[in-house]
Amino acid sequence: MSEPAIAQPEVSVVVPLFNEVESLVELERGIRESLTTLGLSYEIIFVDDGSVDGSFDAVAKLHSERPGIRAIRFRRNYGKAAALAFGFEAARGNFIVTMDGDLQDDPGEIGKLLARMDEGYDLVSGWKRQRQDPWTKRWPSRCFNWVTSRVSGIRIHDFNCGLKAYRKAVTREIAVYGELHRYLPVLAHWRGFRVAEVEVRHRERKYGRTKYGLQRFIRGFLDLLTVVMITRYTRSPLHLFGTTGIVLNLVGIIINSYLLILKFQHGDIQGRTPLLMLGVLLMMVGVQFVSIGLLGEMIARIQQSDERDYSVLETLD
Numbered sequence: 001m002s003e004p005a006i007a008q009p010e011v012s013v014v015v016p017l018f019n020e021v022e023s024l025v026e027l028e029r030g031i032r033e034s035l036t037t038l039g040l041s042y043e044i045i046f047v048d049d050g051s052v053d054g055s056f057d058a059v060a061k062l063h064s065e066r067p068g069i070r071a072i073r074f075r076r077n078y079g080k081a082a083a084l085a086f087g088f089e090a091a092r093g094n095f096i097v098t099m100d101g102d103l104q105d106d107p108g109e110i111g112k113l114l115a116r117m118d119e120g121y122d123l124v125s126g127w128k129r130q131r132q133d134p135w136t137k138r139w140p141s142r143c144f145n146w147v148t149s150r151v152s153g154i155r156i157h158d159f160n161c162g163l164k165a166y167r168k169a170v171t172r173e174i175a176v177y178g179e180l181h182r183y184l185p186v187l188a189h190w191r192g193f194r195v196a197e198v199e200v201r202h203r204e205r206k207y208g209r210t211k212y213g214l215q216r217f218i219r220g221f222l223d224l225l226t227v228v229m230i231t232r233y234t235r236s237p238l239h240l241f242g243t244t245g246i247v248l249n250l251v252g253i254i255i256n257s258y259l260l261i262l263k264f265q266h267g268d269i270q271g272r273t274p275l276l277m278l279g280v281l282l283m284m285v286g287v288q289f290v291s292i293g294l295l296g297e298m299i300a301r302i303q304q305s306d307e308r309d310y311s312v313l314e315t316l317d
């Protein structure tokens with residue numbers, strides 16, 4: 001990464017990109033115009049995630065022509081979360097704006113997001129209300145957003161929008177990895193940051209093609225499990241697994257006690273073999289769940305991860 005022209009910009013715009021060569025010049029112009037109009041100093045951090053279409057050459061050209069443009073190129077494709085993690089690490093502004101590199105997000109909306117932050121929010125997410133994508137993307141996405149909103153308890157409509165603004169404290173504290181970038185609002189909310197949403201304009205994809213197919217929704221839901229696990233239960237896995245285990249075990253005990261009574265009364269279990277199997281199965285699975293919970297507790301204790309469990313708002317010394 002080369003020396004930036006502006007040492008401490010107010011806003012860092014992070015653009016993760018993968019094979020978006022045709023869009024970049026227009027995108028840079030859009031961001032420049034938008035932030036110049038707002039009168040904010042900025043830097044743009046392009047994170048090229050192993051593109052093979054010459055995207056990085058285009059970025060390098062922009063870098064040589066304009067101040068405030070920084071760029072990094074990964075050796076191979078690591079995924080959007082890795083690209084964002086790098087951007088967050090590198091960003092020097094107090095506000096960090098992320099946006100897609102495909103021109104579908106409108107740089108003209110950055111001001112709207114930042115204005116919302118001024119109301120005291122720590123993370124403002126875009127909502128592509130009129131989403132300009134085929135229905136094959138829109139419908140699964142709507143379903144995904146609905147479930148995520150229910151499970152996480154944050155009432156926002158669009159978790160997937162690439163256009164988001166963060167205060168530095170948020171990007172400093174939250175680790176993005178795997179595919180967890182979709183859940184940044186959830187993770188932030190759970191740490192006590194204030195999360196809001198604003199409607200943004202979304203445009204049709206002009207160049208290149210989409211990188212995400214249906215498979216991302218399956219992974220997306222698995223990631224939701226991860227998020228629930230890490231936000232609610234990392235520090236106490238026994239609460240999750242132990243409770244389930246004990247309940248299953250109790251049901252098993254009740255069933256088997258009933259069969260035992262039958263056996264005493266009639267000398268046999270009256271052909272209730274399937275019920276016997278269920279009872280035994282429930283008891284065994286219950287014990288396993290409790291054991292998994294205990295193992296989880298041991299791991300949680302040993303690991304003592306670097307990430308702090310809490311987020312500090314203020315201290316008075």
Ligand SMILES: Nc1nc2c(ncn2[C@@H]2O[C@H](COP(=O)(O)OP(=O)(O)O)[C@@H](O)[C@H]2O)c(=O)[nH]1
Pocket residue numbers: 016017018019020047048049077078079080081083084099100101102104162209210211212
């Ligand atoms: N860093 C990185 N960015 C990606 C990757 N896949 C897609 N992107 C970027 O994420 C943004 C959204 O991707 P896109 O294919 O348009 O998804 P869609 O808008 O949901 O159809 C674009 O800016 C892409 O360049 C990836 O593997 N790594």
Ligand SMILES: [Mg+2]
Pocket residue numbers: 100102104205210
């Ligand atoms: Mg797109």
